[in-house]
Amino acid sequence: MNHRPFHDHMMLISQLCxxxxxxxxxxxxxxxxxxxxxxxxxxxxxxxASSEANKKxxxxxxxxxxxxxxxxxxxxxxxxxxxxLAMELGLDPRQVAVWFQNRRARWKNKKLEEEYSTLKxxxxxxxxxKCHLESEVLKLKDQLSEAEKEIQRLLQSGDRVxxxxxxxxxxxxxxxxxxxxxxxxxxxxxxxxxxxxxxxxYINGMEWINLYM
Amino acid sequence: MNHRPFHDHMMLISQLCxxxxxxxxxxxxxxxxxxxxxxxxxxxxxxxASSEANKKxxxxxxxxxxxxxxxxxxxxxxxxxxxxLAMELGLDPRQVAVWFQNRRARWKNKKLEEEYSTLKxxxxxxxxxKCHLESEVLKLKDQLSEAEKEIQRLLQSGDRVxxxxxxxxxxxxxxxxxxxxxxxxxxxxxxxxxxxxxxxxYINGMEWINLYM
DNA sequence: GTTCAAAACGTAATTAGGTGA
DNA sequence: ATCACCTAATTACGTTTTGAA
Numbered sequence: 001m002n003h004r005p006f007h008d009h010m011m012l013i014s015q016l017c018x019x020x021x022x023x024x025x026x027x028x029x030x031x032x033x034x035x036x037x038x039x040x041x042x043x044x045x046x047x048x049a050s051s052e053a054n055k056k057x058x059x060x061x062x063x064x065x066x067x068x069x070x071x072x073x074x075x076x077x078x079x080x081x082x083x084x085l086a087m088e089l090g091l092d093p094r095q096v097a098v099w100f101q102n103r104r105a106r107w108k109n110k111k112l113e114e115e116y117s118t119l120k121x122x123x124x125x126x127x128x129x130k131c132h133l134e135s136e137v138l139k140l141k142d143q144l145s146e147a148e149k150e151i152q153r154l155l156q157s158g159d160r161v162x163x164x165x166x167x168x169x170x171x172x173x174x175x176x177x178x179x180x181x182x183x184x185x186x187x188x189x190x191x192x193x194x195x196x197x198x199x200x201x202y203i204n205g206m207e208w209i210n211l212y213m
Numbered sequence: 214m215n216h217r218p219f220h221d222h223m224m225l226i227s228q229l230c231x232x233x234x235x236x237x238x239x240x241x242x243x244x245x246x247x248x249x250x251x252x253x254x255x256x257x258x259x260x261x262a263s264s265e266a267n268k269k270x271x272x273x274x275x276x277x278x279x280x281x282x283x284x285x286x287x288x289x290x291x292x293x294x295x296x297x298l299a300m301e302l303g304l305d306p307r308q309v310a311v312w313f314q315n316r317r318a319r320w321k322n323k324k325l326e327e328e329y330s331t332l333k334x335x336x337x338x339x340x341x342x343k344c345h346l347e348s349e350v351l352k353l354k355d356q357l358s359e360a361e362k363e364i365q366r367l368l369q370s371g372d373r374v375x376x377x378x379x380x381x382x383x384x385x386x387x388x389x390x391x392x393x394x395x396x397x398x399x400x401x402x403x404x405x406x407x408x409x410x411x412x413x414x415y416i417n418g419m420e421w422i423n424l425y426m
Numbered sequence: 427g428t429t430c431a432a433a434a435c436g437t438a439a440t441t442a443g444g445t446g447a
Numbered sequence: 448a449t450c451a452c453c454t455a456a457t458t459a460c461g462t463t464t465t466g467a468a
Contacts, residue, residue, distance in 0.1 A: 057438055057460055079451080098439060101453075106437080108454095109322060116329050123336040126343055133346035140353035147360035154367040271441075271457075292432090311459060314433075319456080 059099070063089045067096070071103050272312075276302045280309070284316050 059067070070077075070085060077085075077100045086093040272280070283290075283298060290298075290313045299306040 058462095059438085077452090095438085097452080099437090101455095102437065102439085104453090105455075112325060112329065116325065116332070119329070119332055119336060123332060123339065126336065126339050130339060130343045130346060133343060133350060136350050137346060137353065140350060140357060144353060144357050144360060147357060147364060151360060151363055151367065154364065289433090308459085310432080312457095314435090315458070317433090318435080 059089075059091075063091065067099055067103070071100065071107075075100075075104055075107065272302075272304075276304065280312055280316070284313065284320075288313075288317055288320065 066085065066089060070081065074081075077097065082093050082096050082100075085091075086096045089096070279298065279302060283294065287294075290310065295306050295309050295313075298304075299309045302309070
């Protein structure tokens with residue numbers, strides 16, 4: 001065992017002297033919401049705890065638990081909270097800050113993944129609906145052509161009926177409706193005959209709204 | 214300046230004995246695609262160049278360039294290549310390996326983001342198509358109902374025409390057509406009277422389009 | 427079935443660049 | 448106009464998983 005080329009020397013000497021370095025922190029700003037920045041002076045003695053020979057990667061589970069808990073409450077970390085946490089955990093405030101930074105980065109990635117799979121589901125559902133609609137369109141076109149045939153038949157069989165008053169010219173107007181909007185987009189195959197919306201009304205569906213909520 | 218609390222102690226004790234270790238590598242597997250893992254024996258002296266007092270985080274641009282170039286060719290890194298690269302770059306083979314690992318991780322994230330935006334575009338396009346289809350359906354239903362009305366009119370005005378032979382029962386079948394496929398899926402809202410919603414009226418300001426542009 | 431080096435994963439820490447008070 | 452903090456990218460370490468011998 002121990003086939004690690006370099007490093008592997010002196011790990012986890014762990015934190016020596018946890019005292020000190022948390023002395024001048026905690027007090028000194030009484031505002032409600034400094035909201036951000038400019039909280040401490042904190043120059044001079046940076047650091048402290050853990051000077052020479054500090055190799056301890058990996059925080060303990062309790063430390064991580066507390067950090068996670070705090071992260072759950074609020075992803076941002078004000079100085080006050082940072083210093084309090086650092087003290088409670090026996091860590092350098094800088095470490096706490098770093099932990100939060102990294103945690104936010106991780107969270108962002110995870111969120112991206114979640115959004116991806118959500119979007120994917122949504123996309124698949126929409127594709128299905130699109131299929132439904134396509135077959136619906138086919139069905140309706142079929143029915144329509146049947147109806148047109150029927151009309152032709154009726155007109156021929158009893159061809160002294162003069163009552164073609166209003167809407168018999170529709171069979172032609174099907175292809176020549178003005179597009180209400182969306183003059184041209186990248187979407188092909190809809191360049192003319194877009195969206196219709198003549199005398200009919202209503203709207204339907206609205207399921208798409210779910211996609212955004 | 215220099216307010217870095219910890220670390221900064223002996224990093225990279227680095228590679229001593231640079232000799233050897235490239236002796237038994239190169240040869241010895243004649244397969245085309247070992248595909249993964251298990252390439253070399255390569256125990257013992259890792260390392261390469263760059264020795265004492267090595268503070269250098271951050272690889273030089275040339276180093277990164279060469280690494281990137283190699284990564285572009287192939288994301289996987291066989292021991293042979295690793296050792297060759299390490300030698301050329303004056304790095305520890307382990308550093309090269311780590312660099313590749315991290316690079317792969319980065320690449321994965323970037324790919325995710327790309328796929329996300331691709332999927333998103335696709336999704337939006339599909340939504341548009343779906344909208345088109347929905348209006349198409351409305352249009353057809355409108356036309357169909359007009360046609361049905363026309364048929365009724367014709368039947369009534371010339372009501373001694375006995376030629377209702379084949380397809381005159383259609384006026385009812387509008388709502389009761391068997392779905393061509395997709396008997397039932399997880400998609401709700403299509404169970405009955407799909408998309409029709411009789412005389413109601415519409416609206417749709419179409420402001421939703423703003424959500425995508 | 428066991429072994430074990432490399433891949434994969436998770437995360438700590440550093441650096442650089444940007445921002446606001 | 449410095450200072451504290453942020454994001455993003457990097458480097459490296461530690462642990463777990465994996466697959467070929």
